[in-house]
Amino acid sequence: MQLSACFSARVRLWCPLFLAFALALSGLVASPVRAEDGYDLWLRYPPLAEGARRAALPLATRIVVEGEDDSLRVAGEELTRGIGGLLQTTPPVAPQVSAGAIVLGLASSPRIEALDLPLSDLGPEGYLIRSVRMEGQSVTVIAANTGPGVLYGAFEWLRRMQVGEPLTDLDVRSTPALRLRVLNHWDNLNRTVERGYAGQSIWDWHTLPGFTQTRYVDYARANASIGINGAVLNNVNANALSLTGPYIAKAAALADVFRPYGVRVYLSARFSAPVEIGGLPNADPLNPEVAAWWRAKADEIYAAIPDFGGFLVKANSEGQPGPQDYGRTHADGANMLADAVAPHGGVVMWRAFVYSAENTTDRARQAYEEFVPLDGTFRDNVLVQVKNGPIDFQPREPFHPLFGAMPRTPLMMEFQITKEYLGFATHLAYLGTMYEETLQSVTDRPVAGSTVADVVDGSAEGHGLTGMAGVANIGSDRNWSGSHFDQANWYVFGRMAWDPRADAGPIARDWAKRTFTPDPEFAEPVVEMMMGSREAVVDYMTPLGLHHLMATGHHYGPGPWVDDLARPEWNPAYYHRADATGIGFDRTASGSNAVAQYAPTVAARFADPDRIDERDLLWFHHVAWDRPMRSGRTLWDELVVTYGRGVSTVGDMRRTWAGLEAHVDARRFDEVSQFLAIQEQEAKWWRDASVSYFRTFADRRLPAGEPEPEHDLDHYRGLSFPFAPGNTH
Template identity: 80%
Template sequence: MTTRLNAWILLAVLAMAVWLTPPSARAEDGYDLWLRYRPLAEPAARAATPLAARIVVEGDGETLRLARAELSRGIAGLLERTPELSSDLADGALVLGPASAPRIAALDLPVADLGPEGYLIRSARIDGRAVTVITANSEVGVLYGSFEWLRRLQLGEPLTELDVRAAPKVKLRVLNHWDNLDRTVERGYSGQSIWDWHTLPGYTQTRYVDYARANASLGINGTVLNNVNTNALSLTAPYIEKAAALADVFRPYGIKVYLSARFSAPIEIGGLPTADPLDPAVAAWWKAKTDEIYAAIPDFGGFLVKANSEGQPGPQDYDRTHADGANMLADAVAPHGGVVMWRAFVYSAEDTTDRAKQAYAEFVPLDGRFRDNVIVQVKNGAIDFQPREPFHPLFGAMPETPLMMEFQITKEYLGFATHLAYLGTMYEETLQSDTHRPTAGTSVARIVDGTAENHTLTGMAGVANIGTDRNWSGSHFDQANWYVLGRMAWDPDTRAEPVARDWARRTFTPDPRFVEPVVAMMMGSREAVVDYMTPLGLHHQMATGHHYGPGPWVADLDRPEWNPAYYNKADAAGIGFDRTASGSDAIAQYAPAVAARYGDLETVDERDLLWFHHVGWDHRMASGRPLWDELVLTYDRGVAKVGDMRRSWATLVPYVDSRRFDEVSQFLAIQEQEAKWWRDASVAYFRTFADRPLPAGAAEPEHDLDYYKALSFPFAPGN
C-alpha cells in the first residue's frame, strides 16, 4: 500500500512539475497547428500595451460567443493576460458584432459589398473610446475577422490604425475526406479517419471542435465526410444521424457538411431494380432521401459524386450522360438550396490512345447542359495529382459551366507524409497558368473564382490529409499544405511564398534566423520531389497500387493507362509521351496559343518536355547537354536538394522544440534515402533504352535493375 501511495505522490509531483514548466520549454507534438498561442517575444511590450484588455460583444449568437472565446484564448496565450469580458467600453477594447448591432451601425461602416462571409477590422471611436471594431454582415464573418486579428497579433504586426477589409473570392471552400466507414483513409498517411463513426452520434470528440477551429481560421466552409469511392451505407438513417452530429459541431464555425453519394444507392439500399437517372422512380427515391437528410441536417451542403470512373457506378451504365446524372441529383437538393459537385475525374480503357484526353471528350459536349446548382469539380491536371502536371484543359473549355478546382493536399504521389513537399508552389503554378480563353490573361484562377465567365457558383476543394495523428497530417510540414489550400481557396491569387512565411512564423517561431532558411526549404521542396521522381515532364512513374516508390518498368497491368511504361514510352529512340498532332493530339484541347507553345520543341518549357513530346536521347537541351545527361543530372539535383534541406534543418536546433525538431530530422533522412532510391531505380531502368554512359560525375545506381524491380510494398499506408 505504501509503495502504491508513494507512486501516486510521485506522479502528482511530476504532473505539477509539467504544469509549472513554461510552455515554450515543453515538448510540442504539433496538435496546436498554426493556432499556437505562445507568449510573444517581448514581455515588456506585452505588459505596456492596453490593447485588447477588454472584449465587448454586441450580440449573443453562438458564433459570436465562439469568436469571443477564441480571442480570449489567443490574447491570454500571446499577451499572458486574460482580457475582461464586459459590455462597457474602454480604450483599447475589441468590439465584436454584426454591422447591424446598434453601436456598430452608428459608425456607418462600409460593409455592404463584403457579402455574407467578408469582414471589416477598423480602428474607431465609440462613445469617445478608442477601440478596434471587428464586424461583418454575419456572425461567421465576425469569426473570420477575429481569427485574422489574432493572426496579426501572433505575427507581431501593427494593430493600431487598422482598416482591413476582406471577403472570399470563392464560394465553396471545401475539404474532401477520402475516409471510409471502417476508419481507413484512402491515400491517407496520418493515421485513422478523424471520424469515429462507432461512437457517433453519442460522443463528439474535442478534436472535432479543434478541426472546426482550424478550418474556420482559414475560411474553409465545407467538409465532405466520406470517400468519393463511397459506400451506400453512408446514406442510411444511422449514418445520416452521425453526420448530423458532426454538422451540429461544425455549424457555429460556418462549416457545412456534404456527403459523397454512391450513384447506385437506389439499388443497394433502396431496393430499386435500377439507378437510371431518367427513371421517375429513381428520381423520386433521391428526392425522398435528400428530404430525409435535410430533415436531420437543415443546412446540408449537398452531394459530391464520382461516377463512371475507376469502376464506380454512374449514369453511363444506363447510356445517360454526366449531365443527366448530375441534374437528377441537383433537382433533389435544389429546393433546399443544396449543390451537386460532380467530379470530372473520369477515365477508362475505351480510349487507349491517351488517358489525359478523356475528361475533355466526355464533358465539353455537355457544356451549358448542367443545372445552375451543379459545379463540375476538375483536378488541377488531366492525369492524377502528379508532382507536376500542366493545367487541365477543361479550365479553358467550358465557359457555360461553373468549374471547381480540385487539389490534393495528401501527397499520394509525392512521398506520402514522410517527404517534405510544400504544395503551395504547385497550387500557385496551376492557378496562375494562362488558359488564353477567351483571351490572353485569363488565368485558371479567373475561371475558378468565376470572374472570367461571370459565374456566381464557384469552388475549390482539397483532398484532406487529416487523420488521428497528434500532428493531424502525419508530418509537421504537411500542415502547411492544409494551411495554404485554405488561404488560396479564399483568394486564388494568393502567392505561395508569403503563405509559407506566415505558416512557419505561426507554427514554429517568428525569429528570422529560423524563418528565412525554412521558407527557402519549403519553396524549393516540391521542385526537389519533381526532380528525383518525375523530371522533365515524366509522370505517373509510381509502382503499382501503393503509389509510393518508383516503377517505370511496370507494363503488365490489365488496363494500359494503369502502367507507368504507358506514360514514359521509353525506347531506343527516346522517351516521353507524344501529345502533339503527330501523337495523341492532346494539345488540341488547349487554346491555340497554349497548344502552339506546348507543341513546339523550341518553346515548350523543359519542365513539361516529356509530357508533350517523345524526345531523342541526344536531343540538345537548353544547357547544351544531351537529354540523357540532363535527365540523369536532374535526378541527381533532386537528391542533392534533399541533402541541402537536411543540412539546413540541422542548423535550426536552437529555434525548435526537441520533439518536433527530431521528427522532422528523421523524416528528412528517410526522404534523402528514398530520393536516392527513386534516382537509382529510374536511371537503372531508362539506361537499358538510352544505352549511353552516365554523364561525368554521376554515380552508378547502388543496385542493379532486378533488385529494384523485386521490391514490394503490399502494406504501404493509404493503399
C-alpha cells in the same frame, strides 16, 4: 549530471526539460519548456517576446461581443484563448466599451450600425477590421454581415499578433473569392482512409452520434482559421450506407459541432444507392422512381441537417456506377441530383475525373472529350469539379484543358493536399508552389490572358457559384497530418481557396512563424527550404515532364518498368514510352494530339519543343536521347543531372534543418529530422532505380561526376511493399 550530456543524442528529448526545471528553480524562466506534439497546428498561442507583449497589451484590454450568435460566441472564445496565451493575461468579456477593447459585432448591431462602416459589399463571409472611436474610446472593431464573417476576422486579428504585424491604425477588408472552400475526406466507414497517411479517419463512426470528440471542435477551429467552409465527410468511392438513417444521424452530430465555425457538411453520394439501399431495380436518372427516391432522400437529410451543403459524386470512373450505365450523360445524372437538393439550397459537385478501360484514347484527353459537349446543359446548382491536371495529382502536370473550355458551366478546382504521388507523409513537399503554378497558368480562354484562377473564381465567365476542393491529409495522428510540415499544405490550401491569387511565399512564412516561431533566423531559412521542396520531389521522381512512374496500387516508390497491368493507363510504361530512340509521350498532332484541347496560343507553345518549358517537355513530346537541351547537355545527361539535383536538394534541406535546432522544441525537431533522413534515402532510391532502368534504353554512360546507382536494376525491380499505407483497394 554534466550539462554537456545534453548534447548526447540519447538524452536530447528529456534534457531540455531538466535544464528548464533547473532554470525555473533559479528564477530565470517562469516554467519548464514543454515539448510540442503538433496538435495545436498554427493555432499555438505561446507568450510573445516582452517588447511585443507590452506593445500589444493596451490594444486588447477587453472583449465586447455584440449579439447572441454562436459564431460570435466562439469568436470571443478564440480571442480570449489567443490573447490569454500571447499576452499572458486574459481580457474580460464584458458589454462595456473601454479603451483598447476589441468589439465583435454584426452589421445589424446598433453599436456597429452607428459607425456607418462599409459592410454592405462584404457579402455573407467577408469581414472588416478597423481602428475606430466608439463611445469616446479608441477600440478595434471586427465586423461582418454574418457570425462566420466575424469569426474569420477574429482569426485574422490573432494571426497578425502571432506574426508581429501592426495592430494599430487598422483598416482591413477581406472577402473570399470563392463561395465553396471545401475539404474532401476520402474516409471510409471502417475508418481507413484512401490515400491517407496520418492514421485512421478522424471520424469515429462507431461512437457517433452519441460521442463528439473535442478533436472535432479543434478540426472546425482550424478550418475556420484559414477560411475553409465545408467538409465532405466520406470517400468519393462511396458506400451507400452513408446515406442511411443511422449514418445521417452521425453526420448531423458533426454538423452540429461544425456549425458555429461556419463549416457545412457534405456527403459523397453513391450513384447506385437507389438499388443498394432503396430496393429499386435500377438507378437510371431518367426513371421517375429514381428521381423521387433521391428527392425523398434529400428531404430526409435536410430534416436532420438543415444547412447540409449537398452531394459530391464520382461516377463512371474507375469502376464506379453512374448514369452512363444506363446510356445517360453526366449531365443527366448531375441534374437529377441537383433537382433533389435545389429546394433546400444545396449543390452538386460532379467530378470530371473519368476514364475507363473501354476508352483507348490518351487518358489525358478523356475528361475533355466527355464534358465539353455537355457545356451549358448542367443545372445552375451544379459545379463540375476538375483536378488541377489532366492525369491524376502528379508531382507536376500542365493545367487541365477543361479550364476555360466550358464557359457556361462553373468549374470547381480540385487539388490534392494528401501527397499520394509526392512521398506520402515522410517527404517534405510544400504544395503552395504547385497550387500557385496551376492557378497562375494562362489559359487564354475565354479571352487572351485569362488564367486558371480567373476561371475558378468566376470572373472570367461570370459565374456566381464557385469553389475549390482539397483532398484532405487529415487523420487520427496526434499531429493531424502525419508530419509537421504537411500541416502547411492544409494551411496553404485554405488560404488559396480564400484568395486564389495569393502568393505561396508569404503564406509559407506565415505558417512557419505561427507553427514554430516568428524569429526571422528560423523563419527565413525554413521558408526558403519549403519553397524549393516540391521542385526537389519533381526532380527526383518525375523530371522533365515524366509522370505516373510510381509503383502499382499504393504508388510508393519507383516502378517505371511496370508494363503488365490489365489496363494500359495503369502502367507507367504507358506514360514514359522509353525506347532506343528516346523517351516521352507524344501528345502533339503526330501523337495523341492532346495539345489541341488547349487554346491555340497555348497549344502552339506546348507543341513546339523549342518553346515549351522544359519542365513539361516529356509530357508532350517523345524526345531523342541526344537532343540538345538549353543547358547545353543532351536530354540523357539532363535527365540524370536533374535526378541528382533532386537528391542533393534534400541533402541541403537536411543541413538547413539541422542548423535550426536551437529554435525548435526537441520533439518536433527530432521528428522532422528523422523524416528528412527518410526522404533523402528514398530520393536516392528513386534516382538510382530510375537511372538504372532508363539506361537500358538510352545505352549511354552517366554524365561526368554523376555516381553509379548503388544496386543493379534487378535489385530495384525486386523490391515489394504490399502493405504500404493509404491503399484501401
